[in-house]
């Protein structure tokens with residue numbers, strides 16, 4: 001689907017129905033969650049996914065202080081995007097509770113309190129930089145957003161396959177559908193923005209090749225991000241899947257051909273963890289469960 005303006009992309013997005021509506025969530029067979037056990041090694045990954053999702057309101061507030069967030073079309077998209085991402089986190093949390101993994105009532109505010117100080121300093125500097133670059137940075141924001149949305153959707157796909165839990169699968173299918181719509185928005189607007197200027201393309205390429213890390217790694221503990229990537233993608237075909245579905249699709253954006261960072265970063269994490277995954281699993285599981293209760 002080719003769009004001529006970002007407003008066209010927004011119009012398309014606004015025509016998409018929500019998948020995770022109240023009716024969808026209320027109608028899930030929650031009472032059957034406990035009938036199928038979930039392998040404990042996936043619990044830290046689900047906690048990580050949950051936390052990344054609910055931190056979206058923080059990312060949203062940060063973007064509002066940049067030229068990207070002040071763009072009326074993008075701002076409109078982000079109002080709905082922010083709500084959808086928070087729902088994803090809340091539904092994952094409810095699944096964990098129904099599966100027997102208790103979380104505190106104030107888990108959302110605890111997640112915000114656990115954001116690293118380094119992240120806040122880094123964000124302050126990035127906000128200053130993006131304001132200096134003005135709208136030339138919008139393509140970078142949008143390309144980064146597309147990469148994060150695509151990799152998130154792949155992580156959920158992988159989780160669905162590996163965990164193979166009947167209720168979690170229904171939840172993840174719903175989330176994946178919404179992530180696909182987010183990807184389409186980000187990717188399409190990135191394409192339009194990057195087409196406008198070779199300077200914007202060069203900035204996007206440089207920033208992605210220098211700073212890309214798995215979604216959430218900047219704001220949450222690096223060990224949690226790495227555990228999640230390794231647990232989902234270190235198995236057969238995992239890194240190749242990221243390359244095919246994320247790196248190669250991002251490479252189709254103007255100025256981003258031959259992009260390598262997403263694959264090399266994820267591949268590096270997987271090869272670092274692969275030999276010691278069993279031990280790391282036990283360690284990170286205990287850390288995250290203590291953090292969550």
Ligand SMILES: [Fe+2]
Pocket residue numbers: 053084085088152175179
């Ligand atoms: Fe999400």
Ligand SMILES: [Fe+2]
Pocket residue numbers: 085149152178179182
């Ligand atoms: Fe998303």
